[in-house]
Amino acid sequence: MTTDITAFEDLLRRSAPQVLARLVRRHGQFDACEEAVQDALLAAAAQWPHEGVPLDPTGWLHTVARRRLIDSWRSEHARRAREELAAAQTPDHQRTAPDASEGTPGQSDNTLSLFFLCCHPRLSSPSQIALTLRAVGGLTTAQIARAFLVPEATMAQRISRAKQQITKAGAELSMPPEPERSGRLEVVLHVLYLIFNEGYTATSGGDLQCETLATEAIRLTRLVRALRPDDGEVAGLLALMLLTDSRRDARTTATGAMIPLADQDRTRWDHALIDEGVALISETLAHSTVGAYQLQAAIAAVHAEAPDTARTDWHQILILYKILDRVAPNPMATLNRAVATAMVHGPRAGLVLLAELDTDKRIAGHYRIDAVRGHLLRMAGDHAGARTHYLSAAKHTLSVPEQRYLESCAAQLRHRPTGAADRADGQARRMSP
Numbered sequence: 001m002t003t004d005i006t007a008f009e010d011l012l013r014r015s016a017p018q019v020l021a022r023l024v025r026r027h028g029q030f031d032a033c034e035e036a037v038q039d040a041l042l043a044a045a046a047q048w049p050h051e052g053v054p055l056d057p058t059g060w061l062h063t064v065a066r067r068r069l070i071d072s073w074r075s076e077h078a079r080r081a082r083e084e085l086a087a088a089q090t091p092d093h094q095r096t097a098p099d100a101s102e103g104t105p106g107q108s109d110n111t112l113s114l115f116f117l118c119c120h121p122r123l124s125s126p127s128q129i130a131l132t133l134r135a136v137g138g139l140t141t142a143q144i145a146r147a148f149l150v151p152e153a154t155m156a157q158r159i160s161r162a163k164q165q166i167t168k169a170g171a172e173l174s175m176p177p178e179p180e181r182s183g184r185l186e187v188v189l190h191v192l193y194l195i196f197n198e199g200y201t202a203t204s205g206g207d208l209q210c211e212t213l214a215t216e217a218i219r220l221t222r223l224v225r226a227l228r229p230d231d232g233e234v235a236g237l238l239a240l241m242l243l244t245d246s247r248r249d250a251r252t253t254a255t256g257a258m259i260p261l262a263d264q265d266r267t268r269w270d271h272a273l274i275d276e277g278v279a280l281i282s283e284t285l286a287h288s289t290v291g292a293y294q295l296q297a298a299i300a301a302v303h304a305e306a307p308d309t310a311r312t313d314w315h316q317i318l319i320l321y322k323i324l325d326r327v328a329p330n331p332m333a334t335l336n337r338a339v340a341t342a343m344v345h346g347p348r349a350g351l352v353l354l355a356e357l358d359t360d361k362r363i364a365g366h367y368r369i370d371a372v373r374g375h376l377l378r379m380a381g382d383h384a385g386a387r388t389h390y391l392s393a394a395k396h397t398l399s400v401p402e403q404r405y406l407e408s409c410a411a412q413l414r415h416r417p418t419g420a421a422d423r424a425d426g427q428a429r430r431m432s433p
Helices: 002-027 030-051 057-075 079-089 107-118 125-136 141-147 152-168 180-200 211-227 232-245 271-287 292-305 314-327 331-345 347-359 367-380 383-396 400-412 423-429
Strands: none
Touching: 002 030, 002 057, 002 107, 002 125, 030 057, 030 152, 107 125, 107 180, 107 211, 125 141, 125 152, 125 180, 125 211, 141 152, 141 211, 180 211, 180 232, 211 232, 232 271, 232 292, 271 292, 292 314, 314 331, 331 347, 331 367, 347 367, 367 383, 367 400, 383 400
16 A cells, blocks of 8 residues: 555656646746646545546646636636736747647656756745755645744745746746756756755754655656756766665664764665666766766765775775865865865874865854864874864754764763874764765
8 A cells, every 4th residue: 555655646746747847838827837736736636546547647637737727817807817918928839738648748848947947046045945846846835844844834935935036037937048058957956966965964853864855856866867868967966866875774773863874784775776876877977077966976986885984995085075176166075075084194184174164154163064073083082172073063063863973972082081093983983974
């Protein structure tokens, strides 16, 4: 029964963006069309389990949504004015309504255009994420609100404002011309990257991970990959997600406590995901111009293929981070490069590089700097200094599992004297990247 429910939900999520794209392309009015699609999804959820899934699920949803859209216009006594406006904006060759059973040609472009629309540059990053999850991902407002630990009313307002901004901007469901198209695709990938990161390591709350978000980010990235099979960065992002998500089951204890990378039981890693991710990034690196997501995926692959932390190829990881810092300079990449530097050249070398971030306004004061500095000081044998930074990091993170982990690291050093470098212990306790 669970499998049937999962398949049913997957079917609705696959169909929803296609239906929405067809409605928006024909009628405009993104806000009204999105509401009509949500009504159609609710109708399907109520009827299909009892009456059976129709032969053409997408056509059924499109018909219901279109009727709901027309009904809503009629109820507002504005049907004639809206139809005239839609007709005036629609080219002659598009004025014939597509048959509900029409084939798939154009659906790929429609779905990718919908991604671009939801990631419109006029929207803030949180709004892009919320609208993408709602319109393309098919998640309900309540599901998105729970994932980001905000009230449902707050998330509803955010989504509503995003749709209004798109309408005010006069945005259309169409593929933007180059070079804007490439720039908008970068935004789409960044939004998917942010959704996955929030799912993999929640920024706040009592759970380390939000499986719903991570799974949805992978599903949506697979969709973009199917639409853009020759794009190296799309493939790189998917490989990065697969390789990272492969560790999911090994990252926490039965009680939800955080387990750092070096302490994880690697037999619990999902090796099917690892094999898929490694194969994907290996093929992509051989045929595409190297980009940031590909480099991060390559780093994740080195970790995934290592039998344990001690036998990880840290020299290769350091080289990849150096390239990443040149290709796409980013304080988080520098933070991770400091750890790799410490593993290759010793903790003092890592601390020197880490000090460069203290004046970087993009990350200055972030708890992860304190967390990494604590680990590097511990490797160097400065247990008192390490404890101070662990406690500072614990104080500033909003993630309960991370907070408890950092506090436990500090507690272990409470009665340990400062002494010789504790390199092995530092390796074993390093926070997972």
